[in-house]
Amino acid sequence: MLFSSYSFLFCFLPLALAAWQLTARAAAQPAQALGWLLLALSLVFYAFWGLGFLVLLLGLIAMNHAFGTALAEPQQEGAGKRRLSRKGLLVLALACNLLPLLWFKYAGFLVDCAARLCGTDWSFTPQGLPLGISFYTFIQIAWLVAVYRRETAPEGLAAHALFTSCFAWVISGPIVRYGQMGPQLGALAGLRAENLARGFTLLALGLGKKVLLADSIGAYADAVFNAAARGIWPSTLEAWLGSLAYTFQLYFDFSGYTDMALGLGLMLGLRLPENFASPYRATGIVDFWRRWHITLGAWLRDFLYIPLGGNRRGRLRQYANLFLTMLIGGAWHGAGWTFIIWGALHGFMLSVNHFFRACTRGTLAERLLARAPGRLFCVVLTFSCINLCWVVFRAPNLDTAMTIYTAMAGAGPEVWPPLMAPDAGAGLEGFLARLDPASPESLMAALLPNRFFSGWLPFALLAVCGVIVWCCPNSQEVVYGRKDGGAPFLHWRPSPGWAAAMAVLTFAALVLASRETVFLYFQF
Incomplete structure (x- = not known):
């Protein structure tokens, strides 16, 4: 049931709003009653994608609530009070969250890579990919780390389930934090x-x-x-x-x-939370990642880049941390070399952008680039780089990506189809003979490619x-x-x-x- 589907827009959403208002008016404690209603609606919404996936989601919610409750306990002194330290418990919790993600999303890719290395024909395909698993896994990890840092405290299991599974963000984000949504979920009111x-x-x-x-x-x-x-x-x-x-x-x-x-x-x-802020108007790759998929960029910064050392250990280490962070960010998007290469490209471009900014800080070049013509140049250059990177992101494999890149570079076998088509006649003369000044359609068909972009x-x-x-x-x-x-x-x-x-x-x-x-x- 997509947000854009008729079943959602004409059935689920109207019924949900009607139930919401009736519950708010009838309940003695509206906030609590609306919380239960929203949880029920969210579970029904997710169940439409598969009961098995719902069971997995509920199991992970219960597991993480138990881990969070244990992490929130006061630090015990003395030996024998707890077998695992709080840090060890956090590591175990993170591993238990990442294992399902690795199994469903990356097991087939890893088996295929191992088969290629060993020269065998192994193959393995997991039983489907649970919808939203990448997003709610990151949401849970952020919550566990916040509990570990004592920035938040676990509430009841129902409250945790509502925060994790709310239908507005469980499928494809934004990647919310408990500090952003927890207080709001505890103060729900009528429409x-x-x-x-x-x-x-x-x-x-x-x-x-x-x-x-x-x-x-x-x-x-x-x-x-x-x-x-x-x-x-x-x-x-x-x-x-x-x-x-x-x-x-x-x-x-x-x-x-x-x-x-x-x-x-x-x-x-x-x-x-906001997730997009006109990213294609960015004046650099650093600026782009402050505008594109903002909640993912913030998550990668807070839970990968900064723990790796951020920019605190010199420029070379900063660039290495950026590259590794984006490499993992690319792998998060999908199990395939195309996504890994896409992440590596962005990691490289971020490093170059940071180096350039450091070299031009306070110079005439910085002042020129801050003016309108300079900003326009930066926007065009940045968008061109982003566009090129999306090619490998979209391509189903590296061979397809190389085909597109080769054609974009003008090195493919069909540089200009109108001149090479069988009915083009004798080269340029035949091409010109097909032009009809009185027919815009014939002019467009002659000047522009007509296999994929006709009309x-x-x-x-x-x-x-x-x-x-x-x-x-x-x-x-x-x-x-x-x-x-x-x-x-x-x-x-x-x-x-x-x-x-x-x-x-x-x-x-x-x-x-x-x-x-x-x-x-x-x-x-």
Whole structure:
């Protein structure tokens, strides 16, 4: 049951809101009753993905609550009081959390690597990947570390289960912390009109991003990458357009899901953490990771980069820590060499960016880059690097990635399909003979690749995506305003006009929501 599915939008969500308001009005202790209701709704929601996965989730919740309770006990003095120290208990808890993740997500990949090294034909495929396991595992690890550091204390098992399994974030984030959501979950209240209106706005924006943009432009990205995987070489222009299509698809798919999650939480009075802040406007890779998947970047920083030493042991050690952190971050996204290489590329680029910033700090170069032309150059360069890295992230294997990269470099066998097509006639003369000045369609067909990007629609979609990414405020700014307190030109208003615009956007998205799609980050 996807957030964008008819079953969720027309059945689960209306019934949940109705039950929420009835419970808030009828209960003697609304906060406690609403907590139980939200837990029940979350378990029902997750059960739709498989009862076996629900059993695993509940088992991990119970296990971690027991570990957290033990970690929260006062330190005992003297020998024999506890077999394991608090640190040893934390290590055991972390291992017990990581083992299911390693089994379901990486066992097949590790067996395949071992088979290649040994020259055998071993193969192993785990029984499915529990949905959201990467996300709720990171949520649990952050909670255990917070308990170990005595930054938080365990509450009841039901409260812990609600924090872990809340349907707004259990499937694909954001990766919430207990300090952010625990107090809110303990103070649940009835529905408020403003929260509903703002939440519906986020839901509508996210639905539009997912259905109208990500799913539409994704069809063209899939065509290019799937063809390359079958050994069909794209042209240089097709490869670049395919990479751009995936770059926009991934952003609008994941940020669309996050907008919907934030909107659903806000409807219930929960303010989830921001996860995207216009990442494709970043002026460097360091800036990009402060804007893209913010909760994952914060988790990697707090629980990998800083424990490894951060920047406290010199530049070389800092760069090594950055590289290792992003290498693990790449592996978190999926079991495959493509993800590991993607993480390594980002680790390398982060190190280069930090080195460049250190070398130019206080110099004329820094002042020039801070001006509008310099910032524009940095944005274009950063986006180009990000786009290139998404190729290996999207490719199903390294051979496909190399095919796309080779075509992008203009070194493939089909550099310019119109000139090499069988019906092109005698080279350039035949190509020019096919042009009809009175027919825009023939001009577009002659000048642009027509195997994967025929007609005007894909180019219109790319243009709309570019305008939204670089010229429009992001969803958080639309609903809450800018961080400096100002309001962008497009911002939420409690007005009939705004309600009508969101209704039209929602209707347009619902028309296409019947297409069989899934959120890309569900596979991670």
